[in-house]
Amino acid sequence: MEFIDLKAQYRKLKDEINANVLSVLESAKFIGGPEVKQLEQELAAFVGRKHCITCANGTDALQIAYMVYGIGEGDAVFCPDITFISSTEPSKMFGAASVFCDIDPRTYDLCPESLERQIKAVLAEGKLTPKAVVAVDILGNPCDYDAIAPICEKYGLILIEDAAQSFGASYKGKMCCAFGDIATTSFFPAKPLGCYGDGGAIFTDDDEIAAVIRSICVHGKGPRGKYDNVRVGVNSRLDTIQAAILLPKLKAMGDYEIDARQTVAKRYNEAFAPYFTTPFVQEDCVSIYAQYAILAKDTETRDRVIAHLKEKNIPNMIYYPTPQHALPVFAEEPGYSESFKNADDYCARTLSLPMHPYLEAEEQQLVIDAVLEAL
Numbered sequence: 001m002e003f004i005d006l007k008a009q010y011r012k013l014k015d016e017i018n019a020n021v022l023s024v025l026e027s028a029k030f031i032g033g034p035e036v037k038q039l040e041q042e043l044a045a046f047v048g049r050k051h052c053i054t055c056a057n058g059t060d061a062l063q064i065a066y067m068v069y070g071i072g073e074g075d076a077v078f079c080p081d082i083t084f085i086s087s088t089e090p091s092k093m094f095g096a097a098s099v100f101c102d103i104d105p106r107t108y109d110l111c112p113e114s115l116e117r118q119i120k121a122v123l124a125e126g127k128l129t130p131k132a133v134v135a136v137d138i139l140g141n142p143c144d145y146d147a148i149a150p151i152c153e154k155y156g157l158i159l160i161e162d163a164a165q166s167f168g169a170s171y172k173g174k175m176c177c178a179f180g181d182i183a184t185t186s187f188f189p190a191k192p193l194g195c196y197g198d199g200g201a202i203f204t205d206d207d208e209i210a211a212v213i214r215s216i217c218v219h220g221k222g223p224r225g226k227y228d229n230v231r232v233g234v235n236s237r238l239d240t241i242q243a244a245i246l247l248p249k250l251k252a253m254g255d256y257e258i259d260a261r262q263t264v265a266k267r268y269n270e271a272f273a274p275y276f277t278t279p280f281v282q283e284d285c286v287s288i289y290a291q292y293a294i295l296a297k298d299t300e301t302r303d304r305v306i307a308h309l310k311e312k313n314i315p316n317m318i319y320y321p322t323p324q325h326a327l328p329v330f331a332e333e334p335g336y337s338e339s340f341k342n343a344d345d346y347c348a349r350t351l352s353l354p355m356h357p358y359l360e361a362e363e364q365q366l367v368i369d370a371v372l373e374a375l
């Protein structure tokens, strides 16, 4: 059994993917081919956003978002304590401070109350300028944007949606990648929408911001092209073969993969709810379950389940073992008096199980049986 079965997806989409890749090989338009533009248009339409600019990976997408707004020295960027380092790495890179916030104990996303406490702490200390919030839809479960967006407005903060894990999810009828001033995603192969290498995208509704993103992605190109450099940029683009691969995958996601993920999650939820904390999805929201995580009653129980799954050859992972505030690289970031108790508790008890749209009913049963046997 695979944790995320990319081979099963390829078997299903093989004819279209192969034809698209061959077509790129024959055209030899490996960079900036027509498939890239088509994909950008389809991605923007899929999430309901005006602009989509593809780039080399989800980490670059975030770094470029920080660059667009000139986040740097003396700025405070507020981030959830549970995420992958890409969300917060650009702060350090550009000389800003990452101010971590505790997570909501139900969704595991950025806790709006903790966010406001941390903003007030930064203002009270008076050393840093509150600048931006990175809201991460962790495990594919959308953040509470109705609570977070007004806080950003109240304090004049830029809202960046890190939707690396949540492409395909939605919050109250609006797709993830459509929140904030700017949203970013990742097409890393294991992501809900993954390519066959690295890839990413940035979304915005603002024409001027979109133009700046396009410039930054190509070494800060100016109105007269790539040798008319008007700002510091990077070289970050999605190549044509990856775009050609993503086109049929995007269609499959809309046609049936989102629903198939819900079916697996529902079955898991029913089986695990009596014994574990199962994923909580807010009303009128859809999680894409980039990861399906259960929380055991304590670390000892979680580790016992892991040991048993190992014996049964059932893949599993811990996303994430360490909260951001406890990572050595962030040892000097200001924590203020926030306790991070929900994030610490989450890390101590979380366990992710095999989850993808092609997980057969028999495989689901094997996972369920093995987890419950361990108890």
Ligand SMILES: Cc1ncc(COP(=O)(O)O)c(C=O)c1O
Pocket (backbone or CB within 6 Å): 057, 058, 059, 060, 062, 083, 084, 086, 087, 136, 162, 164, 165, 185, 186, 187, 188, 198, 199, 200
């Ligand atoms: C929350 C989050 N943000 C950003 C990224 C970065 O994406 P990439 O691996 O494409 O650079 C990831 C990837 O794991 C992620 O999980």
